Amino acid sequence: MTSAQEQTLGFQTEVKQLLHLMINSLYSNREIFLRELISNSADACDKLRYRALESDALYEGDPELRVEIEFDHDARTVTIRDNGIGMNREDVIANLGTIARSGTAEFLKQMSGEQQKDARLIGQFGVGFYSGFIVADEVVVRTRLAGTAQDQGVEWRSKGEGEFTIVDIERAAHGTEIVLHLKEDALEFADEHRLKGLVRKYSDHIEVPVRMPTVQESEDDTEVTVTWETVNEAQALWVRPRTEVTDDEYKAFYKHVAHDFSDPLTWSHNKVEGKLEYTSLLYVPSRAPFDLYQREGARGLKLYVQRVFIIDDAEQFLPLYLRFVKGVVDSNDLSLNVSREILQQDPQVEKMKGALTKRALDMLSKLSKDSDAYQNFWNQFGGVLKEGPAEDHSNREKIGGLLRFASTHTDTSAQNQSLADYVSRMKEGQQGIYYIIADSFNAARHSPHLEIFRKKGIEVLLLSDRIDEWLMTHFTEFDGKSLIDITRGDLDLGDIDSEEEKQAQQESAKAKEGLAERFREALGDQVQEVRVTHRLTESPACVVLPENEMGYQMRRLMEAAGQPVPEVKPILEFNPDHALVARLESSEGEAFTDLAHVLFDQAVIAEGGQLDDPAAYVRRLNAMLAH
Numbered sequence: 285m286t287s288a289q290e291q292t293l294g295f296q297t298e299v300k301q302l303l304h305l306m307i308n309s310l311y312s313n314r315e316i317f318l319r320e321l322i323s324n325s326a327d328a329c330d331k332l333r334y335r336a337l338e339s340d341a342l343y344e345g346d347p348e349l350r351v352e353i354e355f356d357h358d359a360r361t362v363t364i365r366d367n368g369i370g371m372n373r374e375d376v377i378a379n380l381g382t383i384a385r386s387g388t389a390e391f392l393k394q395m396s397g398e399q400q401k402d403a404r405l406i407g408q409f410g411v412g413f414y415s416g417f418i419v420a421d422e423v424v425v426r427t428r429l430a431g432t433a434q435d436q437g438v439e440w441r442s443k444g445e446g447e448f449t450i451v452d453i454e455r456a457a458h459g460t461e462i463v464l465h466l467k468e469d470a471l472e473f474a475d476e477h478r479l480k481g482l483v484r485k486y487s488d489h490i491e492v493p494v495r496m497p498t499v500q501e502s503e504d505d506t507e508v509t510v511t512w513e514t515v516n517e518a519q520a521l522w523v524r525p526r527t528e529v530t531d532d533e534y535k536a537f538y539k540h541v542a543h544d545f546s547d548p549l550t551w552s553h554n555k556v557e558g559k560l561e562y563t564s565l566l567y568v569p570s571r572a573p574f575d576l577y578q579r580e581g582a583r584g585l586k587l588y589v590q591r592v593f594i595i596d597d598a599e600q601f602l603p604l605y606l607r608f609v610k611g612v613v614d615s616n617d618l619s620l621n622v623s624r625e626i627l628q629q630d631p632q633v634e635k636m637k638g639a640l641t642k643r644a645l646d647m648l649s650k651l652s653k654d655s656d657a658y659q660n661f662w663n664q665f666g667g668v669l670k671e672g673p674a675e676d677h678s679n680r681e682k683i684g685g686l687l688r689f690a691s692t693h694t695d696t697s698a699q700n701q702s703l704a705d706y707v708s709r710m711k712e713g714q715q716g717i718y719y720i721i722a723d724s725f726n727a728a729r730h731s732p733h734l735e736i737f738r739k740k741g742i743e744v745l746l747l748s749d750r751i752d753e754w755l756m757t758h759f760t761e762f763d764g765k766s767l768i769d770i771t772r773g774d775l776d777l778g779d780i781d782s783e784e785e786k787q788a789q790q791e792s793a794k795a796k797e798g799l800a801e802r803f804r805e806a807l808g809d810q811v812q813e814v815r816v817t818h819r820l821t822e823s824p825a826c827v828v829l830p831e832n833e834m835g836y837q838m839r840r841l842m843e844a845a846g847q848p849v850p851e852v853k854p855i856l857e858f859n860p861d862h863a864l865v866a867r868l869e870s871s872e873g874e875a876f877t878d879l880a881h882v883l884f885d886q887a888v889i890a891e892g893g894q895l896d897d898p899a900a901y902v903r904r905l906n907a908m909l910a911h
C-alpha cells in the first residue's frame with residue numbers, strides 16, 4: 285500500500301451480476317442514470333440537513349444544499365456533484381462495492397435468461413449508483429464525509445469490470461462528486477439541452493435545487509463568467525396543492541421515493557389540518573419488490589418533519605399488511621429529533637397510523653373501480669392484503685371488500701371475484717358464503733365436497749394460497765353473512781334444501797345407521813365418527829373435520845415447520861347412493877374391512893392428505909382389483 289492507501293478491491297459477486305444485467309437490459313432506458321444519481325445526491329443532502337440539526341458545523345460554512353451538474357464535451361464527461369453528507373473510506377467500500385439488501389443474490393440467481401432482459405425486473409430492484417455504468421466506461425467518485433478533516437477525502441474509480449480502486453485524497457469540499465467518462469455511444473449526454481431536459485423530466489419535484497452552469501465569455505474573450513442556474517422546480521412535491529401537480533410529476537416523484545422504475549398504479553395526496561397536522565402522499569406500486577415477503581425487506585414511509593427529512597422506511601405509520609404502500613408523510617407536530625424508538629411510543633403516531641391506514645384502504649377501494657388496474661394490484665399484493673383481517677380487526681369489513689377469490693362461478697384459478705359479487709349471486713335462503721381451502725387450486729376445484737354445491741348451483745370460493753387458512757380463521761363474517769368452510773362440521777344448506785329433501789336425508793341416515801356402525805368398527809380409532817352424507821353425488825366418501833379443529837392446510841404447514849400439531853380424528857361421511865357403498869353393505873368379513881379401509885384412504889387422498897400406511901392401501905386395492 286502507498287501512503288495514500290491505494291487499494292484495489294473486487295466487487296461483491298452480486299454487484300458484478302447486477303452490472304452485467306443492467307448494461308444489457310437498460311440500454312434503451314439509459315437516460316435514467318441521471319435520475320438515479322440526482323436522487324442519491326438529493327438523499328445525501330437530506331441526510332446532511334438532518335444531521336446538521338444537531339450540529340450546524342457539519343455544513344462547514346456552506347449551508348446552501350444543492351446538486352450541480354456539469355459536462356465537458358471535449359473530455360467526454362458528465363459530472364454530478366452535491367454538498368450533502370458525503371462518505372468516508374469505509375462507507376465508500378460498503379456502499380459502492382457491495383449491495384447490502386438481503387436476498388439480492390437469490391433474486392439475481394432466480395432470474396431466467398428472458399427475465400434478465402426485462403428492464404422492469406431489474407428496475408424493481410433499484411439499480412441506483414451502478415446505473416452510471418450504463419453510459420460510462422469509467423466512473424470516478426470523489427467524496428468526503430461532512431465534518432471530517434480535508435485529508436479524509438476518498439477517490440473511488442472503476443471501469444465496472446469486476447474491481448475498483450480507492451485512494452485517500454485531499455478534498456476541500458464535503459459531499460460527493462461523480463464523474464462519468466461517457467462511452468462512445470453515450471456522447472449525446474454531454475449536451476446542455478439534453479441534460480436540462482432530463483433534469484426537468486425527472487427531478488423537478490426534488491426540493492434540493494439542481495443547478496447547471498452557464499458560461500459567458502466577455503466580448504474580447506478575455507473573461508469568463510460562470511453563473512449557476514437552477515434547472516428544476518426545487519420544491520417538495522407534496523407541499524404543493526394537489527390541483528397544481530400533474531400526473532407525470534406524481535409519477536416522477538414516485539420513482540424517486542420508491543426507487544422503482546415502473547409507474548405507480550395509483551396515489552393519494554392529502555393535507556390534514558386540525559389537531560394533528562400532516563401531509564401524506566401514498567402510492568401503490570405496480571410491481572411487488574422481490575423482498576416483499578422477507579422479514580428484512582424495506583417497508584414504510586419516508587418521514588419528514590416540517591419538510592426536513594428524518595428517516596427512510598418509517599414502519600410506524602402503516603400496518604404490516606399495507607407494507608407495499610410507498611410514499612411520504614410530513615408532520616408538523618412531531619419533533620425534529622424524533623427517533624424510531626420515540627415513534628413507536630408516540631400516541632400521535634398511533635393516531636396518524638389509524639388515519640393513514642384508512643386512507644390507504646380508501647385508495648385501494650377507489651382503485652378497485654378500475655378492474656384491470658385492480659387485478660394487477662391484486663396479483664402483485666393480494667397475498668399481503670390477506671394478512672389484514674388477522675392484523676387489523678377494526679378494518680376487517682373494509683379489507684373484506686378488497687379481497688378477491690377464485691370461485692366455482694368462473695371455475696378458473698384467477699382470483700378475481702369479490703365478496704360483494706358473491707353476495708349478489710347468493711341463492712334465496714342461502715345461509716352464508718361458502719368456501720373450501722385446499723393445497724392447490726385443482727385440489728380445491730375437484731374436491732368431492734363440492735359435488736352437492738355444483739349440483740345445486742351454489743357458488744363456492746376456491747382457496748388455495750398458503751395464507752388462506754390463516755386468513756379465514758380471522759375472517760368469519762362479511763356484510764352480515766358468515767363465511768362457511770364446506771369441509772367442516774355438519775352440512776346444512778338451510779332453506780335451499782326443500783322439506784322433502786331434508787326428510788329423505790333423515791330417512792336414509794336412519795336406514796344406513798347399521799352400515800355406519802359396521803364401517804366405524806372396521807376403521808377402528810382412525811375416525812371419530814362415520815355417518816351418511818348428502819354432500820356427495822359422485823364420490824363414495826369424504827372426510828370432514830369437526831367444526832373447531834385446525835384445518836388440514838394449517839396442519840401441514842405446521843408439520844412442515846417442525847411444529848407439534850394436535851392429533852385430530854376426522855369424521856368419515858359416505859354417500860348412501862353410491863355403488864361402492866352398496867357393495868360394501870353386501871360384503872362380509874375381510875372383504876368388508878378391506879373395502880372400508882380403501883374408501884377411507886381414498887377420501888383422505890382426495891383431501892390432499894397423506895396416508896398413514898400407504899403400502900397397506902396399495903395392497904388392499906390390488907387385492908380387490910385382482911378379484
Ligand SMILES: Nc1ncnc2c1ncn2[C@@H]1O[C@H](COP(=O)(O)OP(=O)(O)OP(=O)(O)O)[C@@H](O)[C@H]1O
Nearest residue numbers: 324325328368370371379410411412413414460543
Ligand atoms: N451522492 C451520494 N452521497 C452520499 N452517499 C451516497 C451518494 N450516492 C450513493 N451513496 C451511498 O451509497 C449507497 C448505495 O447507493 P445506491 O444508489 O446503490 O443504492 P440506494 O440509493 O441505497 O438504494 P437503491 O438501490 O434503491 O437506489 C446509498 O445508500 C448511499 O449510502
